[in-house]
Amino acid sequence: MQAVVLREFGSAEVLRPGVVPDPAAEPGWVTVRLEAAALNWHDVLVRRGQYRSPLPHVLGADGAGVRTDTGEDVVIVPSLWWGDDESAPGARFEILGDHRPGTYAELVRVPADCLAPRPAGYSWAEAAALPLVGxxxxxxxxxxxxxxxxxxxxxxxxxxxxxxxxxxxxxxxxxxxxxxxxxxxxxxxxxxxxxxxxxxxxxxxxxxxxxxxxxxxxxxxxxxxxxxxxxxxxxxxxxxxxxxxxxxxxxxxxxxxxxxxxxxxxxxxxTTMGSPRDFAGLLRLLDEHSIAPPVIDRAFPLAEAAAAHRHLEQGGGFGKVVLLHG
CATH class of the missing domain: 3.90.180.10 (Medium-chain alcohol dehydrogenases, catalytic domain)
Known part of the structure; x- marks a missing residue:
């Protein structure tokens, strides 16, 4: 599949389009064909090597797309293995894209409980921008x-x-x-x-x-x-x-x-990023109140992830920076 591949840590220029293997099937996990991904400052830190991600690597915590098994429109909840204690994440907790391939790709594989329905009325860009910051x-x-x-x-x-x-x-x-x-x-x-x-x-x-x-x-x-x-x-x-x-x-x-x-x-x-149960609370809040979708500052094609990172690091924007996969 097509992806943006990190082969060395460094500046935005180390993010280059490439080809990586499709995700392998695994019980309890689901593959999503991505329509959009959203950038977070966390991605910049991963790119710089702060989280010691394996190389080569595919960044990206946020994404939205279509489940390949059911055809449902979904958003990805990037909180992996939070644990049973709602007061704080457990020892196994990690963010998607830290050590496992993330959303800067055509496909991503995540645990089934890390998926939620795309909110009604949200564009793909807005849906991708919601999970981590929301x-x-x-x-x-x-x-x-x-x-x-x-x-x-x-x-x-x-x-x-x-x-x-x-x-x-x-x-x-x-x-x-x-x-x-x-x-x-x-x-x-x-x-x-x-x-x-x-x-x-x-x-x-x-x-x-x-x-x-x-x-x-x-x-x-x-x-x-x-x-x-x-x-x-x-x-x-x-x-x-x-x-x-x-x-x-x-x-x-x-x-x-x-x-x-x-x-x-x-x-x-x-506080840090929350649990899947927090995300369920967020979705209830969106259902119960009139709340605007995430603000999109600028969208880039997936292949231009390096330019998107430069834009994010320059500051001055208002809202989220997203990558469109189509």
Whole structure:
């Protein structure tokens, strides 16, 4: 089958079209003929060698296509072997595309319980863009932070897939949402998704400016931090608020005033991509509320995966980058 093959770790240019064997049949696993795949920053880290994937390798966690055994339209849930404990993934957990061939190919083979129906009305690109960011964001906001209608949410770094999904999901269930961004254009785009406003994080004191946009200026119930800005995020919370952390793209270490933390009665919640049961909860949420599909920033043909990775790494986009297989 045709695929994009990683034969060495490095820059985007190491992603080249090639031919690899079709997936072999295996009991309990299903082959999907892919129509689209979506990029995630996780793919960039795999490409760079951070996850020590076997070489040659096919990247890609997200995808949507047609089951070859039943003809059903499906999306792929890239959470493999989460385990029975919903509080955290088990020792066998891995993300599709880390060590097993992923979705940058015509075909992919996954466990049968890692498939879900394509949501009604979703294009192939939108369906492919949903799983990883949808699952990650749903777990962060609803399983971990317990966000409810009527509460307030600050999303750090509007523009990426998690941030745009967070705005859509939170506003869709009746929470008020404010974002931070590097540009006024992205803030306006977030408003179109349901945010009430935003602040520029490059400006000094942005956390105070954001807090002023919270209900009564008292701080947010929840701050979603995919970047690692803990001190500023805590400063934007109300007393007793929850900081939920799912990334460290800007900083891998943080200094926190311990006394202020415990006197503020804050909760600090770490989270990662969720379980198949979280994904079932996401699909129920989409059925019960009017929530826009994932925002597509740009689509590339599968053979142009290197260009898609360059576009993702340059930043500046709003929404998801996808690969179309047709």
């Amino acid at each position: 699952l990650t964001t749903y777990r962060a906001l609803f399983t971990r932070a317990r966000l409810r209608a009527g509460e307030s949410l600050l999303v750090l770094g509007a523009g990426g897939g998690v941030a745009t999904t967070a705005v859509a999901l939170a506003s869709g269930v009746g929470a008020s949402v404010v974002v931070t961004s590097s540009s006024r254009v992205k803030i306006d785009q977030a408003r179109a998704l349901g945010a009430s406003g935003g602040v520029l994080y490059a400006e000094a004191g942005w956390e105070r400016a954001a807090k002023e946009l919270s209900p009564g200026g008292c701080g947010f119930d929840v701050v979603l931090d995919p970047v690692g800005a803990w001190p500023e995020a805590l400063a934007a919370l109300r007393p007793g608020g929850r900081l939920v952390v799912l990334g460290a793209s800007a900083a891998e270490h943080a200094r926190v005033d311990v006394r202020k933390f415990y006197f503020g009665q804050y909760s600090l919640l770490g």
